[in-house]
Amino acid sequence: SQQGEEDPQALSIQEGENATMNCSYKTSINNLQWYRQNSGRGLVHLILIRSNEREKHSGRLRVTLDTSKKSSSLLITASRAADTASYFCATAPPNSGYALNFGKGTSLLVTP
Amino acid sequence: DAMVIQNPRYQVTQFGKPVTLSCSQTLNHNVMYWYQQKSSQAPKLLFHYYDKDFNNEADTPDNFQSRRPNTSFCFLDIRSPGLGDAAMYLCATRPSRGGANVLTFGAGSRLTVL
Numbered sequence: 001s002q003q004g005e006e007d008p009q010a011l012s013i014q015e016g017e018n019a020t021m022n023c024s025y026k027t028s029i030n031n032l033q034w035y036r037q038n039s040g041r042g043l044v045h046l047i048l049i050r051s052n053e054r055e056k057h058s059g060r061l062r063v064t065l066d067t068s069k070k071s072s073s074l075l076i077t078a079s080r081a082a083d084t085a086s087y088f089c090a091t092a093p094p095n096s097g098y099a100l101n102f103g104k105g106t107s108l109l110v111t112p
Numbered sequence: 113d114a115m116v117i118q119n120p121r122y123q124v125t126q127f128g129k130p131v132t133l134s135c136s137q138t139l140n141h142n143v144m145y146w147y148q149q150k151s152s153q154a155p156k157l158l159f160h161y162y163d164k165d166f167n168n169e170a171d172t173p174d175n176f177q178s179r180r181p182n183t184s185f186c187f188l189d190i191r192s193p194g195l196g197d198a199a200m201y202l203c204a205t206r207p208s209r210g211g212a213n214v215l216t217f218g219a220g221s222r223l224t225v226l
Contacts, residue, residue, distance in 0.1 A: 030212075031212055041219050042217030042220050043215070048212055048214060050212075090215075098162055100145075101157065102156075103154055104154045107152075
């Protein structure tokens with residue numbers, strides 16, 4: 001079953017600009033992850049934020065988590081054309097065993 | 113490099129003709145997953161294995177079956193593909209301990225049904 005919902009569905013920006021994507025989820029979580037998918041390829045893990053963390057950084061990525069609002073955001077700073085991809089959040093609901101559910105994703109286009 | 117390898121990358125089949133997709137991993141991960149991803153949609157979990165313990169999602173059609181003969185290999189069998197089964201099929205793995213629940217994905221197998 002689907003857990004996360006990303007918005008916007010699509011985002012188009014120019015190189016050098018920042019890109020912000022949001023994810024909302026429905027149940028409590030232990031952690032939330034963001035993945036990236038280049039066109040026609042598998043998903044690649046970007047970053048994980050635990051439920052007791054509010055913000056996490058990795059290179060040009062910044063993730064925030066608000067468990068009271070059940071939402072997360074992914075910020076990509078100083079975007080590059082190579083950042084063009086779809087970005088998905090993923091959560092594991094309680095008692096889901098090893099299942100990991102993905103949202104619908106945000107399609108990011110970065111133009112030179 | 114340790115990785116997850118899916119074959120074939122592209123599969124074309126006829127309506128109703130059985131298809132098998134394969135996934136192999138060199139990561140020695142206990143848990144393996146099969147996801148279905150239709151165009152511009154979220155990956156949808158079909159099933160996952162913890163070692164040989166099989167877990168079927170409640171809404172996975174009976175048309176989809178899976179086998180895991182050993183730790184390294186996992187197969188997805190589509191017994192009678194319909195037009196609605198055209199999708200990217202993604203295999204993923206994770207260790208049962210450590211690494212939180214971070215998944216490593218293969219490049220996917222794109223299925224076309226004629």
